[in-house]
Amino acid sequence: MSVKQITAFLENKAGRLLEVTEILSQNQVDLRAINIAETADYGLLRIIAKDSDKAEKVLKDAGVICTATPVIAVAVSDRPGGLNGMLKILAKENIDVNYMYSIFGHIGGLAYMILQVSDTENAKKVLIENGIGIAGAGDLGIN
Amino acid sequence: MEKYYQKDMECASREEMVALQNKRLVEQVKHVWENVPYYRKKMEEKGVTPEDIKGIEDLHKLPFLTKDDLREAYPYGLLAKPLEECVRIQSTSGTTGKRVVAFYTQHDVDLWEECCARAIVAAGGTKEDVCQVAYGYGLFTGGPGLNGGSHKVGCLTLPMSSGNTDRQLQFMTDLGATILCCTPSYAEYLAESIHERGLRDKIKLKAGIFGAEAWSEEMRRDIENQLGIKAYDIYGLTETSGPGVSFECSEQTGMHINEDHFIAEIIDPDTLKVLPEGSQGELVFTSITKEAFPLLRYRTKDITVLSREKCSCGRTLVKMHKPMGRSDDMLIVKGVNVFPSQIEAVLLENGYPANYQIIVDRVNHSDTIEVLVEMTPEIFSDSLGKITEMEKNLVAALKAMLGIYAKVRLVDPKSIARSEGKAVRVIDKRKI
Numbered sequence: 001m002s003v004k005q006i007t008a009f010l011e012n013k014a015g016r017l018l019e020v021t022e023i024l025s026q027n028q029v030d031l032r033a034i035n036i037a038e039t040a041d042y043g044l045l046r047i048i049a050k051d052s053d054k055a056e057k058v059l060k061d062a063g064v065i066c067t068a069t070p071v072i073a074v075a076v077s078d079r080p081g082g083l084n085g086m087l088k089i090l091a092k093e094n095i096d097v098n099y100m101y102s103i104f105g106h107i108g109g110l111a112y113m114i115l116q117v118s119d120t121e122n123a124k125k126v127l128i129e130n131g132i133g134i135a136g137a138g139d140l141g142i143n
Numbered sequence: 144m145e146k147y148y149q150k151d152m153e154c155a156s157r158e159e160m161v162a163l164q165n166k167r168l169v170e171q172v173k174h175v176w177e178n179v180p181y182y183r184k185k186m187e188e189k190g191v192t193p194e195d196i197k198g199i200e201d202l203h204k205l206p207f208l209t210k211d212d213l214r215e216a217y218p219y220g221l222l223a224k225p226l227e228e229c230v231r232i233q234s235t236s237g238t239t240g241k242r243v244v245a246f247y248t249q250h251d252v253d254l255w256e257e258c259c260a261r262a263i264v265a266a267g268g269t270k271e272d273v274c275q276v277a278y279g280y281g282l283f284t285g286g287p288g289l290n291g292g293s294h295k296v297g298c299l300t301l302p303m304s305s306g307n308t309d310r311q312l313q314f315m316t317d318l319g320a321t322i323l324c325c326t327p328s329y330a331e332y333l334a335e336s337i338h339e340r341g342l343r344d345k346i347k348l349k350a351g352i353f354g355a356e357a358w359s360e361e362m363r364r365d366i367e368n369q370l371g372i373k374a375y376d377i378y379g380l381t382e383t384s385g386p387g388v389s390f391e392c393s394e395q396t397g398m399h400i401n402e403d404h405f406i407a408e409i410i411d412p413d414t415l416k417v418l419p420e421g422s423q424g425e426l427v428f429t430s431i432t433k434e435a436f437p438l439l440r441y442r443t444k445d446i447t448v449l450s451r452e453k454c455s456c457g458r459t460l461v462k463m464h465k466p467m468g469r470s471d472d473m474l475i476v477k478g479v480n481v482f483p484s485q486i487e488a489v490l491l492e493n494g495y496p497a498n499y500q501i502i503v504d505r506v507n508h509s510d511t512i513e514v515l516v517e518m519t520p521e522i523f524s525d526s527l528g529k530i531t532e533m534e535k536n537l538v539a540a541l542k543a544m545l546g547i548y549a550k551v552r553l554v555d556p557k558s559i560a561r562s563e564g565k566a567v568r569v570i571d572k573r574k575i
Contacts, residue, residue, distance in 0.1 A: 007525040009518045011555040037527050041552045042518075044527055065518050065556055069525040098526065116525070 002070035002120065003137060004052040008045045009065040012038070020045060020064060027058040032142055033114055035101035048073075048103065048114060050142045072117070072124055073103065073140060075110040075133035083113065089130045095123045103140065112140065145393065145456045148264040148296065149257065152403045153458045160402055160459070165198035167431035168406065172196045172205070175437055178223040181216050182208070182439065199406060202429060203417050208441045213243045213382060222246055224435045234282040235381045245381050246435040252291065254432055258379075258387030258401045259292025265392045265399075265456070266350040266375040268322055270297030273347075277311055277325035277333070278355065280304040284385025285355050289324040292387065298322065305329060308336050319347040327358035327366065327374075331497050334369035348372045354379065354386055357465075357472060357484040361491035363395075376465060382441055383430050389463055394455050397462035404432045407461060408440070409449055423448045426463065446473075474503055474569065476510045479547050483568045486514055486549070489540045493533075494522065500559050504572040513550045514541065517559055 010016050017036075024031065030050035037044045049055035052068065059066045076082040090097060096118035103112040112135055117123045124134050147153045155163070173193045175182050185206040186192065195204055213221065222229075224246070231247040247255070268274065274293040278285025286304055293300040301314055305325065311333060314320065323330060330353050337343055348370055354377035363374045378398050379386035388405055389398035400407050409424040410417050418424045426443045430436075445466035454462065467473075467482055474481040483501055490499055500515040516537075524530055534551050541549045560567065 005525070009523055009553075009555070011518075011553070011558065016555070039527065039531065042554075044525070044530075046525070063556055065520055065523045067520070067523055067525055098528075 003048060003073045003114070003135070003140065003142070005069050005071045005114065005116075006047050006049065006052055006056050006059065007067050007069055008047075008059055010036075010043045010045050012040070012042055017043075017045070020059070023058055023062045023064070024049075024055065027054065029055045029058065031104075032140055033101060033103040035099075035114075037099065046099075046101070046114075048140075048142065052142070069116065070120065072115050072120060072127075073135040074113045074115055074127060075107075075135055075139075076113055078106060078109060078111045082111065086113070086127065086132055089126055089132065090117065090123055093119075093122060093126050095119050095126070107135075107139065107141075146264050146267070146269070147458070148261040152401075153261060153399070153460060155403075155459055157459065161199065163403055164406055164431060167403075168199055168202065168429065169193075169196060171429075171431045171433075171437055172439065174434075175223060175439055179221055179437075181212070181220045182206075185212075202406065202408065202440070205429075205440050207415065207427065208438050210243065210382075210442075210444070217242070218244050221436060221438070223437050224248055229435050231287075232282075233284045233287065233381050233385060243382060245384075247384075248434045251384070251432075251434050251436070254404060255288060255384040255387060256291030256295050258384065258390075258404065259288045259377075260295035261292075261401065262352055262375070262377050262387050262390030263289070263292050263296045263298065263322065265390055265458075266322065266352050266373070267393075268293075268296050268298055268350070272296075272298040272321045273301065273319055274298035274322040274324065275301040275303055275311070275315055275320035277303045277305055277323065277329060278386075279306075283355075284379065284381050285324075285326070288379070288385040288387055289352065293322075293324075308333065312336060312340065312342060315348070316342060316345040321347055321349050323348055323351040323370075323372070325351075325353060326356045327353040327362055328356055328497070330366050330370070330374070331362065334366055338369060343371070346370070350375060352377050352390075357482065357487075359484050359488040359491060360465075361488050362497050365491060365497065378463070378466075380428075380443060382436075382438055382443075383428050384433065388428065389460075392454065392456035392458060396454075397450060397464050399454070399456075399458050399460035399462055400449075402460050405430055407449060407463065409447070410442075412442075412444075412446075420449060420451065423467075426466070472569070474501070474512075474571065476503055476512045477547050479545065481512065481545055481547075485544050486541065487568075489537070489544050490514075490516060493537050493540055495519070495537070498559050499568070501569045502572065503569065510573070511550065512547070513552055515552050515554050515559060517556050518553050519556065 033048040035046045098116045176193045189206045229246045235243045276289045280286030351374045375391040377390045379388040389400040406429040408427040412425040426445045447466045448464045450462045502513045504511045
């Protein structure tokens with residue numbers, strides 16, 4: 001029940017992000033979520049695509065350095081405190097959240113968060129035990 | 144079994160070599176005195192006449208020549224033969240200023256090519272070999288020198304010149320090149336291309352002769368591993384002939400100087416005093432066989448050490464260590480001497496690619512040095528923490544090597560221009 005995320009290396013210079021989105025656009029890659037972590041010199045572009053394998057291939061073919069990482073997509077009820085409640089469960093288990101970002105739009109009244117955590121298997125287990133849904137590829141309309 | 148191209152010279156006893164050098168030096172000083180007014184004037188200013196030079200022990204009495212002299216005397220001021228006896232010129236790249244032009248008689252070309260032939264034979268070359276010369280042809284001495292040497296050895300010579308990597312790889316595979324001659328940075332680039340195209344099983348290379356650039360021991364091992372060859376260093380400068388002034392043997396512990404043609408000295412670049420054997424200092428050459436362009440005590444700006452330790456290859460020619468760098472390449476950053484080769488060594492040791500660029504600048508009256516390194520799939524990770532940790536380690540390793548802080552900047556792959564000739568490793572914005 002993990003989702004494949006593609007992370008690409010982007011040097012900080014004008015137009016570099018555009019070059020990468022051009023590649024994705026020309027190859028009809030449909031994005032479900034996108035996030036950028038930045039440093040002074042470069043950024044890491046993280047994407048969840050409808051077709052991750054294709055996204056990875058077209059980027060690599062274009063000479064973009066990228067890597068695939070399994071992440072979990074957590075269904076959070078879309079109300080105040082929803083996210084907070086979910087994070088409490090992880091904190092209680094001493095699971096670190098390395099980074100987190102959200103998926104575009106709502107699906108069935110739920111907001112989906114992409115999480116990369118210190119212990120993926122344990123995170124999934126405790127979240128499910130606490131009644132929080134983990135989305136599979138099908139739930140998110142990706143393959 | 145070690146093979147030699149000219150065993151009597153390469154393995155001569157020290158006494159024989161000194162006797163030959165004495166004789167040739169005396170003749171050469173006379174030749175220069177009679178034919179080069181520019182140098183004669185320098186000698187007169189120093190109060191030296193040819194009679195004062197009886198052998199190599201008197202060499203220190205002669206005035207030095209520097210690149211500035213060559214520029215000042217451009218184009219004919221140091222020519223020692225009538226132009227009708229000259230058959231060739233070669234020239235430096237001119238990257239550090241006005242070009243320098245060197246002249247050759249046919250005899251000069253022949254001797255130069257023999258020096259290159261010694262290098263090829265020392266790298267295991269025979270007439271059975273196919274020698275791919277991917278140094279630039281033209282004014283640059285790399286191509287013509289190794290081309291001539293390859294002919295003398297009797298190799299099938301592929302006069303590729305530099306660049307056009309597709310064609311290089313096609314000939315390398317189709318014609319089964321066994322020896323590759325080019326700059327180390329181009330060798331690295333070719334190795335990368337061979338790897339990318341899955342051609343490793345289709346190449347027959349056994350040796351490479353790489354020079355004209357500073358390169359580290361780590362880069363040598365990297366090229367050797369990638370191409371499955373033994374990589375030999377070669378040294379030379381246009382001013383004295385070109386590649387082949389010195390060359391490496393199978394021991395790979397320094398380059399044998401062709402002492403029957405060039406007398407080497409090591410001097411202190413500040414006091415200009417000759418230093419005792421084994422000291423590190425600036426290399427100075429006196430060419431004792433050149434007819435058209437004979438330079439006496441030419442300061443190379445290269446910092447190195449000479450060694451007369453017995454070599455397992457059997458050659459008795461003195462060995463010079465790979466230069467620490469040319470003082471032209473040497474950067475002074477925050478008062479500290481920095482050679483690009485030191486930075487390269489640190490990068491390779493830490494698993495980074497050898498393709499890098501150094502940017503030196505002055506910000507708020509203080510020097511800054513920045514090393515641009517290309518990101519590779521091997522180094523890359525989804526974790527910002529891991530990448531910054533690696534960067535920190537690299538900065539620490541550079542600090543340990545250089546003694547000063549150098550900023551590291553990770554850049555996109557292939558964003559640093561690949562070199563097909565001499566690599567542009569340093570951008571010094573302080574000069575712009």
